[in-house]
Amino acid sequence: MIHDATIERLYRQHSRRVLATLIRLLGDFELAEEALQEAFVAAVQQWPSQGVPEHPAAWLIRTGQRRGIDQIRRRQTSRQHAHLVAPEEPAASLDERSIQHDPLRLLFTCCHPGLALDERVALTLREMCGLTTEQVARALLQRPATLAQRIVRAKRRIRDAGIPYEVPDAWELPGRLPAVLRVIYLVFNEGYSQSAGDALVDVSLSVEAMELAQALARLLPEGEVYGLLALMWLHDARREARQGPGGELVPLEEQDRGRWDRRRIRDGMAHLRQALALTPTGPYTLQASIAAEHVRASSAEATDWGRIVMLYEALHRQQPSPVIALNRAAAVAMRDGPEAGLRLLEALEAHKAIVNYHLFHAARADLHRRAGHPREARLAYERALALTSQEPERRFLQRRLAELATSS
Amino acid sequence: MKYAALVYYQERLIQAMNEQEWHDLNQECLAGVERLTGQGHFLAGQALQPVENAASVRVRDGEVLISDGPFAETKEQLAGFYLLDARDLNEALQLASRIPPARFGTIEVRPVRELPPRDTGDAT
Numbered sequence: 058m059i060h061d062a063t064i065e066r067l068y069r070q071h072s073r074r075v076l077a078t079l080i081r082l083l084g085d086f087e088l089a090e091e092a093l094q095e096a097f098v099a100a101v102q103q104w105p106s107q108g109v110p111e112h113p114a115a116w117l118i119r120t121g122q123r124r125g126i127d128q129i130r131r132r133q134t135s136r137q138h139a140h141l142v143a144p145e146e147p148a149a150s151l152d153e154r155s156i157q158h159d160p161l162r163l164l165f166t167c168c169h170p171g172l173a174l175d176e177r178v179a180l181t182l183r184e185m186c187g188l189t190t191e192q193v194a195r196a197l198l199q200r201p202a203t204l205a206q207r208i209v210r211a212k213r214r215i216r217d218a219g220i221p222y223e224v225p226d227a228w229e230l231p232g233r234l235p236a237v238l239r240v241i242y243l244v245f246n247e248g249y250s251q252s253a254g255d256a257l258v259d260v261s262l263s264v265e266a267m268e269l270a271q272a273l274a275r276l277l278p279e280g281e282v283y284g285l286l287a288l289m290w291l292h293d294a295r296r297e298a299r300q301g302p303g304g305e306l307v308p309l310e311e312q313d314r315g316r317w318d319r320r321r322i323r324d325g326m327a328h329l330r331q332a333l334a335l336t337p338t339g340p341y342t343l344q345a346s347i348a349a350e351h352v353r354a355s356s357a358e359a360t361d362w363g364r365i366v367m368l369y370e371a372l373h374r375q376q377p378s379p380v381i382a383l384n385r386a387a388a389v390a391m392r393d394g395p396e397a398g399l400r401l402l403e404a405l406e407a408h409k410a411i412v413n414y415h416l417f418h419a420a421r422a423d424l425h426r427r428a429g430h431p432r433e434a435r436l437a438y439e440r441a442l443a444l445t446s447q448e449p450e451r452r453f454l455q456r457r458l459a460e461l462a463t464s465s
Numbered sequence: 466m467k468y469a470a471l472v473y474y475q476e477r478l479i480q481a482m483n484e485q486e487w488h489d490l491n492q493e494c495l496a497g498v499e500r501l502t503g504q505g506h507f508l509a510g511q512a513l514q515p516v517e518n519a520a521s522v523r524v525r526d527g528e529v530l531i532s533d534g535p536f537a538e539t540k541e542q543l544a545g546f547y548l549l550d551a552r553d554l555n556e557a558l559q560l561a562s563r564i565p566p567a568r569f570g571t572i573e574v575r576p577v578r579e580l581p582p583r584d585t586g587d588a589t
């Protein structure tokens with residue numbers, strides 16, 4: 058006798074991979090989703106009496122494909138579905154290698170540069186991670202109806218723009234992989250920057266991102282994939298220490314290093330070694346190397362700031378963005394003193410985007426504070442506060458402002 | 466998750482149909498319900514008679530007020546509803562998009578609100 062719980066478990070275990078293959082076989086996202094649903098309905102009806110097949114995933118794929126082809130034949134007269142062509146030979150494309158690569162095809166399609174970034178994130182979380190529209194919406198603090206529309210739009214774009222369902226060839230990979238890694242890292246950060254203990258959020262985006270990257274590394278062992286794994290693992294190791302008892306953000310130099318997750322650090326370091334063994338060294342590997350310098354040091358003072366400055370310079374050469382320049386300036390300040398950092402920050406003020414970035418003003422405030430300029434520090438903290446709505450950050454900035462008031 | 470798919474259309478479009486068209490539409494809807502039932506998505510549903518047969522009731526200051534006609538005068542009228550079981554809003558929308566009147570009316574999809582459990586103890 059098979060219980061609903063068994064089917065539920067099999068659904069969680071197989072549905073994403075079966076869906077990925079059905080999309081390839083049927084050539085249409087929505088049709089594949091419907092076929093997947095029908096395959097599971099058939100499983101619920103047949104498996105209790107006939108037993109679970111030896112290869113449930115293969116059974117589900119075959120059943121789904123058959124149902125999908127029936128659907129196509131039924132709809133073929135309707136102009137709306139003119140793009141659908143019933144495959145002639147169902148068994149032809151069921152070879153193992155293709156099936157193994159289907160999740161990768163799905164990921165590259167969900168993260169295709171032809172889609173808007175928010176569409177890529179929504180699609181990846183729903184189709185790759187198997188979250189419901191409502192879960193994705195809650196995790197991203199958006200309305201379900203808005204998110205549902207975004208997903209529908211993204212799928213339509215995939216169809217209408219003819220975005221191919223494939224893993225890019227080796228020569229295309231360096232151009233296409235960053236878009237995938239960016240989505241995964243964005244999902245991770247979305248989860249990482251949220252305040253903990255929010256009862257409304259029932260999924261951890263950080264965990265989803267980490268699992269996604271692990272799956273990607275198994276299928277595509279590229280240096281930057283390991284670099285991203287290392288970066289996420291080393292950040293995640295500090296998760297607990299990053300938040301004070303009042304829910305405020307605790308900056309790196311004040312964190313209780315005894316609360317860092319040693320196992321995560323060890324695994325993160327192992328990922329970093331794998332990344333560094335695979336050239337060329339890309340931006341995620343460089344960022345992970347910086348994170349590794351922090352976790353290696355016993356305190357902020359004992360940190361090798363010279364090496365961190367060097368790594369930021371290498372990163373800035375690859376990605377000359379003002380945010381990286383900001384981080385470099387903060388590292389220079391740690392190496393050479395706050396005045397040196399302030400001079401570099403001043404040079405950044407020409408960038409429009411950065412002057413509306415709360416962390417720019419928070420960094421400026423911090424350097425003024427350390428340089429003994431309380432008035433400038435206060436103004437900069439207030440500017441930073443006005444620019445952020447993230448609660449932990451706000452609490453941290455308010456604490457700093459209060460400290461300034463009592464010390465001056 | 467349960468979703469209500471509320472079917473709205475302009476009744477005058479239906480009144481303008483000939484008998485064959487009306488018959489075909491109903492058959493199409495029945496086939497759709499069969500399909501949804503087979504897929505395990507259909508929980509309940511009903512087509513509604515035209516709004517000319519509607520009556521509205523409200524109670525104000527303890528007085529029962531009945532008016533004929535629907536509660537609101539709208540361009541499109543509520544013609545029926547489906548109670549669907551779907552994995553999420555996107556699946557519900559996909560199912561709703563295949564309800565035949567979606568072609569000339571509007572299907573509003575609303576998540577069902579589960580009422581809190583009945584208070585126990587002092588119920589009389």
